[in-house]
Amino acid sequence: MNPVTRNNTTIVWFRTDLRLTDNPAIYAASQRGGSVLPVFIWGPEEEGEWPLGGASKWWLHQSLGSLRQSLVSLGTPLIVRRGLALEVLRQLVRETGATAVVWNRRYEPAIIARDRGVKEGLRALGIEAESFNGSLLREPWTVKTKTGGPYQVFTPFWRACRSELEPPAALRPPASLVPVDRPVQSLTITDLGLEPRIDWAAGFTPVWSPGERGAQALLNQFLSQREGAYAHDRDRPDREGTSRLSPHLHFGEISPRQIWLAAAAIAAASGTSSTQWQESRFLTEVGWREFAFHLLYHFPDTPLAPLRPEFSRFPWRPDAAALRAWQRGQTGYPLVDAGMRQLWKTGWMHNRVRMVVASFLVKHLLLPWQEGARWFWDTLVDADLASNTLGWQWTAGCGADAAPFFRIFNPVSQGEKFDPEGTYVRTWVPELARLPAHWIHQPWAAPAAELRDLGVVLGKTYPRPMVEHATARADALAAYAATRGGA
Numbered sequence: 001m002n003p004v005t006r007n008n009t010t011i012v013w014f015r016t017d018l019r020l021t022d023n024p025a026i027y028a029a030s031q032r033g034g035s036v037l038p039v040f041i042w043g044p045e046e047e048g049e050w051p052l053g054g055a056s057k058w059w060l061h062q063s064l065g066s067l068r069q070s071l072v073s074l075g076t077p078l079i080v081r082r083g084l085a086l087e088v089l090r091q092l093v094r095e096t097g098a099t100a101v102v103w104n105r106r107y108e109p110a111i112i113a114r115d116r117g118v119k120e121g122l123r124a125l126g127i128e129a130e131s132f133n134g135s136l137l138r139e140p141w142t143v144k145t146k147t148g149g150p151y152q153v154f155t156p157f158w159r160a161c162r163s164e165l166e167p168p169a170a171l172r173p174p175a176s177l178v179p180v181d182r183p184v185q186s187l188t189i190t191d192l193g194l195e196p197r198i199d200w201a202a203g204f205t206p207v208w209s210p211g212e213r214g215a216q217a218l219l220n221q222f223l224s225q226r227e228g229a230y231a232h233d234r235d236r237p238d239r240e241g242t243s244r245l246s247p248h249l250h251f252g253e254i255s256p257r258q259i260w261l262a263a264a265a266i267a268a269a270s271g272t273s274s275t276q277w278q279e280s281r282f283l284t285e286v287g288w289r290e291f292a293f294h295l296l297y298h299f300p301d302t303p304l305a306p307l308r309p310e311f312s313r314f315p316w317r318p319d320a321a322a323l324r325a326w327q328r329g330q331t332g333y334p335l336v337d338a339g340m341r342q343l344w345k346t347g348w349m350h351n352r353v354r355m356v357v358a359s360f361l362v363k364h365l366l367l368p369w370q371e372g373a374r375w376f377w378d379t380l381v382d383a384d385l386a387s388n389t390l391g392w393q394w395t396a397g398c399g400a401d402a403a404p405f406f407r408i409f410n411p412v413s414q415g416e417k418f419d420p421e422g423t424y425v426r427t428w429v430p431e432l433a434r435l436p437a438h439w440i441h442q443p444w445a446a447p448a449a450e451l452r453d454l455g456v457v458l459g460k461t462y463p464r465p466m467v468e469h470a471t472a473r474a475d476a477l478a479a480y481a482a483t484r485g486g487a
């Protein structure tokens with residue numbers, strides 16, 4: 001095919017920014033004038049990216065469908081291609097005569113390196129190549145300690161991050177887009193084979209509405225109905241206390257700036273002072289997401305290696321059968337099993353329960369935290385290299401600002417405290433549904449005859465605990481002492 005004469009076409013390379021409002025790349029393209037070619041490129045395995053997990057692929061399929069619809073309504077299709085990013089973009093430049101490529105930045109170490117190469121490769125051809133911040137409140141390199149280094153403790157990080165933060169108004173979506181004046185070949189989204197072959201994701205559909213519209217509806221609903229009670233409901237897995245925005249944020253269907261500004265508008269309307277709402281529990285959690293990206297950017301080895309080096313000596317006890325029991329929600333600890341089954345069925349787990357199941361894997365079973373992180377990566381719809389790494393290293397005690405290793409969650413008392421009636425466990429572990437609240441978190445404490453009357457036979461209808469809490473705790477502390485002593 002003959003190269004097309006250069007013209008004022010801008011290619012917008014969509015990645016984890018699958019929205020049109022407050023999207024700096026699409027905004028820049030529409031400001032340039034001329035035609036716009038939105039493109040999504042699938043080829044992550046070849047470029048050092050962590051291969052997307054099954055649940056994330058399911059989400060991506062739906063989200064791309066939603067983005068495509070929005071783009072079509074503005075007058076242009078979404079072009080879907082497979083291959084290495086630079087090669088595909090060069091090819092599209094040749095086919096369309098585009099003079100610019102724009103995208104929003106990502107912060108995973110391999111992607112940073114890849115994108116740098118793409119930018120250089122395009123510029124070498126005389127193509128404008130520009131990237132923007134579309135997914136963080138502050139770029140990770142702009143928040144520095146007094147000595148100019150990265151933060152490793154959350155509270156001062158978040159204070160510093162907020163101190164210079166006056167986000168401008170969110171960028172409006174383009175009212176329309178001019179398509180390129182020739183047909184450009186595209187795969188269909190289905191061609192990418194993102195949807196699971198087994199019927200695993202059937203439980204996802206009733207729970208989630210991937211896409212920009214779903215994200216916006218969830219934010220509005222949360223801010224108008226649940227934000228007020230967030231500070232005390234956020235730790236209760238038995239309540240709808242949190243926003244569930246995490247997969248939408250991960251795929252960039254909504255930006256943290258939109259969240260920040262929406263929260264600010266509501267606070268202003270109710271006369272809340274800016275210090276008060278900026279310190280609100282909800283925005284603080286959004287701050288943890290910023291912190292996760294800050295850490296991933298400055299400590300790029302942490303998805304696999306502990307931030308605190310002494311933990312590389314930790315005497316983990318890899319055990320495939322124990323790992324499988326944990327993955328399947330068959331540990332014999334109802335809160336842990338409920339969490340793992342909620343994850344499998346819906347692709348999401350409540351934060352409090354994530355901490356409990358992660359602690360159980362690492363401290364009760366002495367399995368390496370990386371095994372748990374890998375399972376989460378495959379099964380979470382919000383699987384995110386930055387937040388998942390932070391969550392696992394925090395729980396294992398080997399990361400920045402982490403829970404000390406010796407603080408070992410007791411899954412029974414965690415259940416009694418945060419799921420006092422047992423509603424959460426009854427939802428996800430139906431074989432225990434008839435147990436009264438005082439036994440639901442420790443069925444082994446109930447007399448066997450009474451358990452039988454309630455339809456439970458331990459070891460048959462529901463497993464016995466795979467480890468005893470006090471023994472596991474003592475073992476974990478001994479392993480930790482060995483690590484610290486360098487034994």
Ligand code: FAD
Nearest residue numbers: 242243244245246285286288289351382383384387388391
């Ligand atoms: P909300 O409570 O409504 O919070 C609002 C937003 O703040 C969230 O959507 C999320 O973007 C951010 N946020 C909240 N808590 C945290 C946190 N502790 N760390 C970072 N960001 C946070 N979150 C992910 O998005 N992806 C992951 O892969 C992930 N893996 C985790 C693994 C472990 C072991 C643990 C303990 C936590 C993990 N988290 C992860 C953090 C947290 O559990 C989820 O962000 C949260 O449960 C999402 O639910 P929500 O949107 O209702 O949160």
